[in-house]
Amino acid sequence: MAILVTGGTGLVGRALVTRLLEENHDVVILTRNPFLAKKQFNGRGPRLLQGSPEHFQISSDLRDEITSVISLAGESVVSGRWSVDKKALIRRSRIDGNRNLVRIFSNSNLKSFVTASAIGFYGDRDNEILEESSNKGEGFLSDVCQEWEDSLIGSDLDCRKTAIRLGLVLARNGGALKKLLPIFRAGLGGPIGSGRQWMSWIHVDDLVEIFLEAALDPGLAEIVNGVSPNPVTNLEFTHMLAKATKRPAFFRVPTFPLKFALGEMSQTILASQRVLPKILIDQKHKFKYPSLLGALQSVV
Numbered sequence: 001m002a003i004l005v006t007g008g009t010g011l012v013g014r015a016l017v018t019r020l021l022e023e024n025h026d027v028v029i030l031t032r033n034p035f036l037a038k039k040q041f042n043g044r045g046p047r048l049l050q051g052s053p054e055h056f057q058i059s060s061d062l063r064d065e066i067t068s069v070i071s072l073a074g075e076s077v078v079s080g081r082w083s084v085d086k087k088a089l090i091r092r093s094r095i096d097g098n099r100n101l102v103r104i105f106s107n108s109n110l111k112s113f114v115t116a117s118a119i120g121f122y123g124d125r126d127n128e129i130l131e132e133s134s135n136k137g138e139g140f141l142s143d144v145c146q147e148w149e150d151s152l153i154g155s156d157l158d159c160r161k162t163a164i165r166l167g168l169v170l171a172r173n174g175g176a177l178k179k180l181l182p183i184f185r186a187g188l189g190g191p192i193g194s195g196r197q198w199m200s201w202i203h204v205d206d207l208v209e210i211f212l213e214a215a216l217d218p219g220l221a222e223i224v225n226g227v228s229p230n231p232v233t234n235l236e237f238t239h240m241l242a243k244a245t246k247r248p249a250f251f252r253v254p255t256f257p258l259k260f261a262l263g264e265m266s267q268t269i270l271a272s273q274r275v276l277p278k279i280l281i282d283q284k285h286k287f288k289y290p291s292l293l294g295a296l297q298s299v300v
Contacts, residue, residue: 007072035204053097080165098151121145124271131278162214167227168199190251195235244296
């Protein structure tokens with residue numbers, strides 16, 4: 001069984017590919033930078049293909065080997081202001097990439113196709129409890145997530161199709177914590193604004209399990225919230241991260257400078273999203289890190 005992974009050198013992709021290799025799966029990584037991929041995995045087994053999902057072509061022989069696609073590629077939404085060109089790249093790297101892969105694997109042996117999405121789908125929703133069945137929110141990210149999911153779920157690809165809406169991913173070697181930890185370890189951390197906005201998070205190990213289940217187990221639904229069952233407010237998150245780093249965190253960050261400095265992109269930091277993984281809860285999915293403090297202590 002060969003599994004094609006796009007975005008395999010990113011934060012989630014590295015953890016996922018490592019896990020797949022540990023389980024002796026045949027992994028094929030599509031990457032723009034094979035040299036980086038080879039360095040990250042130390043030649044431990046993944047086959048490397050150079051290219052981008054939106055322009056990728058594949059031989060018929062290799063296509064027939066692949067029985068699962070996991071699509072994680074996408075331009076970062078948290079690096080730099082959202083210029084017109086940046087927003088076009090964010091959209092194109094996700095939607096056009098999936099559409100091309102769907103085209104490639106139509107009439108193939110594919111059993112499953114799993115794409116990342118994001119809880120940005122829900123927009124800024126204050127204190128509302130959000131589940132997979134909740135309505136789409138408003139704004140650029142909500143629109144992108146809808147098109148991102150539709151590029152797979154709305155296609156006529158004849159296989160199991162799943163979109164996983166990612167929350168804040170907690171990991172040792174990247175993501176938001178890579179930027180937050182130096183600040184908190186210096187004792188300069190603190191809540192953002194009122195601190196009442198909700199944050200939906202997940203430990204990278206739990207997220208890898210969800211992707212594996214979606215790719216290999218026919219039990220999951222088309223849309224799955226990839227978050228912990230215990231979202232927290234920003235104030236609670238600040239308190240727990242301060243406890244994990246054993247430092248005080250009293251420096252409250254006002255929202256206006258963030259909005260001024262980051263523009264529209266500030267919504268990724270300031271939006272309130274109280275998201276529950278109802279599909280996983282109903283299936284009695286076991287989370288390795290259901291509590292925030294345990295998750296933070298494991299990565300800090």
